[in-house]
Amino acid sequence: xxxxxxxxxxxxxxxxxxxxxxxxxxxxxxxxxxxxxxxxxxxxxxxxxxxxxxxxxxxxxxxxxxxxxxxxxxxxxxxxxxxxxxxxxxxxxxxxxxxxxxxxxxxxxxxxxxxxxxxxxxxxxxxxxxxxxxxxxxxxxxxxxxxxxxxxxxxxxxxxxxxxxxxxxxxxxxxxxxxxxxxxxxxxxxxxxxxxxxxxxxxxxxxxxxxxxx
Amino acid sequence: xxxxxxxxxxxxxxxxxxxxxxxxxxxxxxxxxxxxxxxxxxxxxxxxxxxxxxxxxxxxxxxxxxxxxxxxxxxxxxxxxxxxxxxxxxxxxxxxxxxxxxxxxxxxx
Numbered sequence: 001x002x003x004x005x006x007x008x009x010x011x012x013x014x015x016x017x018x019x020x021x022x023x024x025x026x027x028x029x030x031x032x033x034x035x036x037x038x039x040x041x042x043x044x045x046x047x048x049x050x051x052x053x054x055x056x057x058x059x060x061x062x063x064x065x066x067x068x069x070x071x072x073x074x075x076x077x078x079x080x081x082x083x084x085x086x087x088x089x090x091x092x093x094x095x096x097x098x099x100x101x102x103x104x105x106x107x108x109x110x111x112x113x114x115x116x117x118x119x120x121x122x123x124x125x126x127x128x129x130x131x132x133x134x135x136x137x138x139x140x141x142x143x144x145x146x147x148x149x150x151x152x153x154x155x156x157x158x159x160x161x162x163x164x165x166x167x168x169x170x171x172x173x174x175x176x177x178x179x180x181x182x183x184x185x186x187x188x189x190x191x192x193x194x195x196x197x198x199x200x201x202x203x204x205x206x207x208x209x210x211x212x213x214x
Numbered sequence: 215x216x217x218x219x220x221x222x223x224x225x226x227x228x229x230x231x232x233x234x235x236x237x238x239x240x241x242x243x244x245x246x247x248x249x250x251x252x253x254x255x256x257x258x259x260x261x262x263x264x265x266x267x268x269x270x271x272x273x274x275x276x277x278x279x280x281x282x283x284x285x286x287x288x289x290x291x292x293x294x295x296x297x298x299x300x301x302x303x304x305x306x307x308x309x310x311x312x313x314x315x316x317x318x319x320x321x322x323x
Contacts, residue, residue: 002303002304003303003304003306003307006307006311007307020220021217021220023221024217024220024221024224027221027224028224028227031224031225031227031228032224032227032228032231033231034231036266037227037231041223041227045215045220045223048215051215051219051222051223051226054223054226054227055223055226055227055230056230058226058227058230058231059230059231059234062230062231062234062235063234064234064262064265065231065234065235066234066237066238067238067255067258067262068235068258068259068262069234069235069236069237069238069239070238070239070242070255070258071255071256071258071259072239073238073239073242073243073247073255074242074243074247074252074255076239076243077243077244079243081240084239084240084243085236085239085240087239088232088235088236088239088240089232089235089236091235091239093262093263093266094303096259096262097259097263100259101259142318143315143318144311144315145289145310145311145312145313145314145315145318146311147314148286148289148293148310148311148313148314149307149310149311150270151267151270151271151286151289151290151293151310152289152293152306152307152309152310152311153303153306153307154263154266154267154270155267155271155290155293155294155297155306155310156293156297156301156302156303156306156307157263157303158260158263158264158266158267158297159294159297159298159301159306160297160301161259161260161263162260162298166257167257167260170257170260170261170264171260171261171263171264172264173261174260174261174262174264174265174268175264175265175267175268176268177265178264178265178266178268178269179268179269179272179273179278182269182273182278183273183277183278187269190265190269191262191265191266194261194264194265195258195261195262195265196261197261198257198260198261198262198264198265199254199255199256199257199258199261200254200257201257202253202254202256202257202260202261203250203253203254203257206253207253
């Protein structure tokens with residue numbers, strides 16, 4: 001969960017270098033709490049993009065949460081609506097990956113779930129503040145490899161989801177689709193479309209495997 | 215963009231981020247979902263993360279780069295090894311960032 005400190009730090013440095021006010025940089029980490037979208041937003045703000053463009057791009061980047069939220073839903077049938085909404089407010093790639101692993105092993109525990117969410121969000125906000133403060137002192141984020149914080153986090157979270165051959169093949173199909181859409185000029189659709197391809201592949205493999213064994 | 219417009223944009227970003235997060239978990243949790251859909255949702259985590267990780271590592275300078283001149287690809291190898299061995303996020307981050315920093319320091323990339 002502390003992975004969000006360096007990732008948040010990278011965001012804070014970018015925001016500081018882009019000339020954000022401290023309030024704006026902090027507010028984004030508190031309210032939006034989405035790594036890739038915040039990096040993109042900082043770049044778009046400094047490129048002078050319009051409000052509508054920034055909001056729309058954020059929506060497209062974050063629409064993948066729709067599938068993630070749906071994937072968590074079946075494990076939460078015993079939870080109240082308020083609890084479920086509270087969980088979803090702080091659902092990111094990281095907290096989602098942790099929760100989906102936990103829910104596949106044992107029933108969802110509110111205490112544990114909110115502990116993870118609050119720790120991750122605090123780490124993200126804390127990292128953002130530190131990065132913002134340090135942005136004036138650092139010559140270049142790249143020297144310390146901070147631009148690898150988000151890719152490294154994705155690698156770690158992906159590794160945690162690899163359980164057996166079907167997940168590997170599903171991931172492979174999703175990965176190839178994502179690359180194909182990126183190089184084909186549709187990067188904004190890539191994650192959503194690749195997820196659909198990967199999950200569908202996983203279902204086919206599992207159905208095929210059950211048929212073989214029966 | 216003025217200060218106030220920046221703040222309004224951030225609130226707008228928050229709204230469009232929060233809606234897709236909340237809606238399914240709010241509306242679907244009490245429904246009985248078809249078995250096939252449940253099976254499909256089981257493969258969403260690995261697919262989302264694969265779709266995030268591949269472009270972030272394999273697309274370098276706006277194009278697909280599978281050669282050793284792509285520092286992100288090189289740094290990804292020790293990161294993946296550590297990730298699979300330890301399943302530890304923080305260790306993976308440290309190794310990945312250190313690998314990239316060292317590559318940049320010692321290689322002309």
